[in-house]
Amino acid sequence: MPVLSTVVIHNEHPADPLCARVQAIISERIGERCPARSAEGAAAKADISLHIDPALPPEAYRIAAAGRGVCVAAGSARGLLYGAGRLLRESSYSSAGFTPCAWRGGSAPCGLVRGMYFASHFHNWYHTASEAEITRYTEDLALWGINALMAIYPAIDLEGWDDPQAAPAMQMLRRYARVVHGLGLDFALGIGNTWFKGTPKELLAAPLPDPTGRRGNSGYPICPSEIAGRALILDNARRLYAGLAEEGVDLLVHWPYDEGGCACPRCSPWGANGYLSLSRALSLLARSYFPQVKTVLSTWMFDQPPEDEWAGLAASLAGGNDWCDYILADSHEDYPRYPLEHPVPGGLPLLNFPEISMWGLGPWGGYGATPLPGRFQRLWDQVKRVVRGGFPYSEGIYEDLNKAVVAQFYWDPAANAAQTLHAYAAYEYTPAVADDALRLCNLIELAHTHAALQDARRTAARLRDSGAPAQQVHEWEHVERLIEADLGAAAADAGAGQRAAEQAHLLAEDINARLPERAAASWRWRILYLRAVLEPLRLVEGGLQSPEARAALRELITLFHCSATEAEADDLHRRVRPPLRDTAD
Ligand SMILES: [Zn+2]
Numbered sequence: 001m002p003v004l005s006t007v008v009i010h011n012e013h014p015a016d017p018l019c020a021r022v023q024a025i026i027s028e029r030i031g032e033r034c035p036a037r038s039a040e041g042a043a044a045k046a047d048i049s050l051h052i053d054p055a056l057p058p059e060a061y062r063i064a065a066a067g068r069g070v071c072v073a074a075g076s077a078r079g080l081l082y083g084a085g086r087l088l089r090e091s092s093y094s095s096a097g098f099t100p101c102a103w104r105g106g107s108a109p110c111g112l113v114r115g116m117y118f119a120s121h122f123h124n125w126y127h128t129a130s131e132a133e134i135t136r137y138t139e140d141l142a143l144w145g146i147n148a149l150m151a152i153y154p155a156i157d158l159e160g161w162d163d164p165q166a167a168p169a170m171q172m173l174r175r176y177a178r179v180v181h182g183l184g185l186d187f188a189l190g191i192g193n194t195w196f197k198g199t200p201k202e203l204l205a206a207p208l209p210d211p212t213g214r215r216g217n218s219g220y221p222i223c224p225s226e227i228a229g230r231a232l233i234l235d236n237a238r239r240l241y242a243g244l245a246e247e248g249v250d251l252l253v254h255w256p257y258d259e260g261g262c263a264c265p266r267c268s269p270w271g272a273n274g275y276l277s278l279s280r281a282l283s284l285l286a287r288s289y290f291p292q293v294k295t296v297l298s299t300w301m302f303d304q305p306p307e308d309e310w311a312g313l314a315a316s317l318a319g320g321n322d323w324c325d326y327i328l329a330d331s332h333e334d335y336p337r338y339p340l341e342h343p344v345p346g347g348l349p350l351l352n353f354p355e356i357s358m359w360g361l362g363p364w365g366g367y368g369a370t371p372l373p374g375r376f377q378r379l380w381d382q383v384k385r386v387v388r389g390g391f392p393y394s395e396g397i398y399e400d401l402n403k404a405v406v407a408q409f410y411w412d413p414a415a416n417a418a419q420t421l422h423a424y425a426a427y428e429y430t431p432a433v434a435d436d437a438l439r440l441c442n443l444i445e446l447a448h449t450h451a452a453l454q455d456a457r458r459t460a461a462r463l464r465d466s467g468a469p470a471q472q473v474h475e476w477e478h479v480e481r482l483i484e485a486d487l488g489a490a491a492a493d494a495g496a497g498q499r500a501a502e503q504a505h506l507l508a509e510d511i512n513a514r515l516p517e518r519a520a521a522s523w524r525w526r527i528l529y530l531r532a533v534l535e536p537l538r539l540v541e542g543g544l545q546s547p548e549a550r551a552a553l554r555e556l557i558t559l560f561h562c563s564a565t566e567a568e569a570d571d572l573h574r575r576v577r578p579p580l581r582d583t584a585d
Contacts, residue, residue, distance in 0.1 A: 005097040007038045008069075010046035018077035018184045022084050023050060025139055032518065033093035047100055048072065048087070050080055059147065060108035063087060063101065070100050078147065078184045082109070082411075085143030089427045111389035111410035113251070113296070113326060113351055114146045115188060116403060118394055120172060121154035124576040125396040127172065128561040135179050137397065142183055144407040150188035150253055150391050151176040153240055156219050157572060159198035161239065170243045177247035188251035188296070188391070189244065191282055193275075194219040194259035195236050203229040205262030208270070212475035213468075214332055215301045219259025224278040225266035237282050241289040252286050253296040253328070253391070254279040271302045272312020283323040294325040296391075300353060301331065303338065305471075310338040310345070317346030326351050328390065332359075333482055335382045344386075352383055352390035356402035360452025360483075365398030366578045367538055368531030368556055370448065371441035373417035375486065376405050384413040395576055396560055398527055401441065429519045433511045440511065440532060443504035446490060447535050450497025453483040501535035508532030523559050530556055545584055553580035 007030055013019040026048065027038035043049055047069035056062060056075035061083030064071050072083040090101030118126040129137070138149060154169050173189075180187040193205065197220055205221035224230040241249070256275050267274025283295045302309040317324060324346060329339050330353035344350045354376060358364045392406045404424045408415040418438060425437035460476035484491040508529050512520060519525055530552045537543030544553070556562075556578040563569045566582045 001099045001102055003094065003097045003099050004047055005036050007036050007098050007100075008041035008045050008047045009038055010041055010043045010049045012043070012049065012051045013077070016052075016077055019050060019052070019080060021183070022077065022080045025081075025143070026084050026088065029088050030091075030093070030098050034098050035095065036098035043067065050084075052076065052080065056106075057108050060106060061086065062106035063090075063104055065104065076184075081142045081183070082107075082145050085145065088143065089423055092431070107412070109145060109147075109411045110413050111387075112349055113148055113186075113389035113391075114407060114410035115148035115150055115186075115251075115351075115389065115391040116141055116146055116394060116407075117150040117188075117190070117253075117353075117391040118176070119357075120151045120176065121157055122395070122572040122576050123157070123563070124573075125560050126151070126394075127154060127157075131175050131179065134175065135182070138179050138183055138185070141403060141407065142185060144404050145411040146185070146407050148186040148188050148251060148391075149176065149180045150190055150251070152190040155195045155236075156197070156259060158196050160196045161236075163196075163198075170240075173240075174244060174247050177244055177249070181247065186250035187248065188253050189240075189249045190253045190255055191237060191240070192221070192255040192260040193224050193233055193262065193278055194221040194255075195233065196220060199232070203232060205229075205267070206264040208257065208261045208263045209305055209307075211305050211469055211471040213472045214475060215261075215304060216258025221260050221262060223262045223264050223267060224274055225262070225264060230278070230281075233278065234281065234285060237285055241286055245289050249286065249290045249293055251294050251296055252283060252290075253298060254282065255298050255300065257301045269307035269309050269312060271299060271307070271309030272316065276313065276316050280323045295323055296326040296328050296351060297324050298328040298353065299336070299339075300328070302329070302336065304331070310336075310342070314342065314345040317348070321346045321348075324348065328353055330354065330390075333479060335379065340383070340386065349388040350383075350386055352387045354379060354390065354392045354402075354406055356392045356399045356406060357395040358393075360448060360455065363574060363579055364395045364576050365560065366553075366556075366576075367534040368398060368526075368552070368578075369401060369444070369528040370399050370531070371401040371421065371528070372445050372448065373401075373405055373421050373441055374445055375449070376402060376409075377417040378486065380406075380409045380413075380417075384409065397523070398556075398560070400524060401528070428522065428524045429511070430514075430516055433514055436507060436511050437528075440504055440507050440528065443500045443507065444528075444531055444535060446487075447497045447501040447504060447539070449483060449487055450490065450500065451539060453480065453487060453491060454497070456480045456483055498536065498539050501532075501539055504532040505536050526555065527559060544579060545581065547584075550580060550584060553578040 011023045049066050049071040051073040053073040058076040059079045061074040061079050074080040074083045087101050090103040092099040120126040158166050177187040199220045203222050205223045222229045222233050261270045286293050327344050327348045328351040329336050389410050405417045405420045408420045422434050422438050426434040456479045463473045490496040533552045537549040562577040569577050
């Protein structure tokens with residue numbers, strides 16, 4: 001293939017706004033990565049042709065030789081996005097220009113719902129980014145194969161509908177729906193029984209049984225078995241749906257716990273009783289605003305403690321189901337056993353909810369990128385034969401590497417995390433550093449996991465010493481054993497984490513010196529590089545107060561749009577703010 005200084009693109013469907021958008025995305029990405037410029041041209045002279053072939057499945061694509069260049073064909077304009085992603089990643093970029101990809105073949109996704117959940121709260125990046133940033137980021141994720149994006153109304157941050165931030169929060173949600181639909185993807189809205197900070201106390205739910213301490217009792221859940229509580233939830237939902245009526249909602253995602261749930265006698269067991277009744281009511285109400293809406297029922301933390309929630313859900317859907325389309329399951333650690341050992345309730349497609357954002361480290365994203373390819377490969381291997389997609393939980397852009405890994409699992413269950421990261425590094429950084437970038441991710445994962453093991457050991461010891469309930473102690477001892485199994489021999493080596501962190505820093509400096517200017521300055525490299533700078537420092541007493549660490553934290557704060565000072569940050573924002581102290585003492 002020749003190196004092109006001008007790339008002639010022929011779009012067979014210029015009147016289709018999404019096809020035009022795909023063409024613009026291709027031109028823009030090429031222009032960012034090399035000096036080649038794009039021009040429109042006739043099919044006979046095209047280097048890249050874009051073509052919709054109704055014979056292909058809607059989301060499938062095929063890349064074939066055509067004339068002097070390549071043709072990207074897809075079953076729909078959405079499928080063309082996925083083909084464009086493959087084309088861009090398989091092509092080469094240099095100071096001389098652009099070389100179109102040599103890969104030829106076709107591909108179709110296995111996953112039905114290839115989602116991402118942007119947890120749009122706590123004034124994290126999703127909460128504060130501009131429309132242009134959100135648009136660009138959603139495009140980038142679509143190029144990796146996602147077809148749905150979920151956001152939430154951040155009621156947890158608000159007093160009520162009269163809160164000065166309530167209207168901007170609705171604007172944010174509408175912006176997400178607009179951006180997602182502008183790309184031809186599905187917009188998913190999270191919903192449940194948890195609403196505003198200012199909810200009247202007498203309507204609040206009964207606190208949940210939480211013997212392991214991991215179910216969470218955050219937020220302001222309302223009891224839906226109280227007439228006034230149910231009316232308030234439905235009224236809030238009505239206002240939320242009405243606010244999105246113009247943009248539309250494609251998927252409604254019901255959430256049981258953290259935030260959510262009620263343990264009163266009339267709601268219990270929540271997952272098989274109050275939750276199902278409320279979720280059905282919220283679904284039927286949603287249909288009057290969004291007639292085509294489909295529903296996802298999450299079972300997050302079901303049966304912890306055992307309350308026959310799974311069995312009750314199965315019995316309920318077996319008795320008739322006029323409202324639920326997908327079942328979602330997952331947990332903090334291993335995948336729940338029930339849906340792996342029993343038919344999925346209602347015979348519905350099963351989704352997962354990989355927690356790609358918070359595991360083993362706080363503040364979330366506080367030290368930059370958090371690549372955990374080994375962990376997500378292991379978790380995926382447990383479910384890849386049964387799961388048909390899902391919604392990875394994301395608190396920000398710092399786990400962009402994990403998003404690419406999971407998006408590719410959803411596309412092809414046989415995808416391999418290491419290969420995806422290699423492709424990511426070749427495309428986002430430069431092919432010459434891809435092997436080393438993968439090694440860097442593995443070193444950071446080792447240091448991260450080793451530190452998570454020390455944390456789990458400390459937590460278990462603290463719980464034992466303080467006479468906490470046995471189940472909480474057992475939970476953390478179980479986490480310890482899981483991490484030890486992941487680490488293998490490194491678990492017993494006290495210095496393994498620190499050594500990995502120091503090697504990561506050296507390797508990151510070496511890669512940094514070899515990157516082209518564009519890649520070196522890109523946020524996707526900076527967050528990985530800064531993580532490598534911070535990793536050895538965060539593991540030693542006082543390391544984060546060093547000038548080098550403070551500069552790195554300050555840069556992350558800017559990249560993640562966090563509050564510049566600690567004093568401005570409330571407790572929720574501190575969960576996502578890089579831990580730069582206000583003073584250097
Ligand atoms: Zn209740």
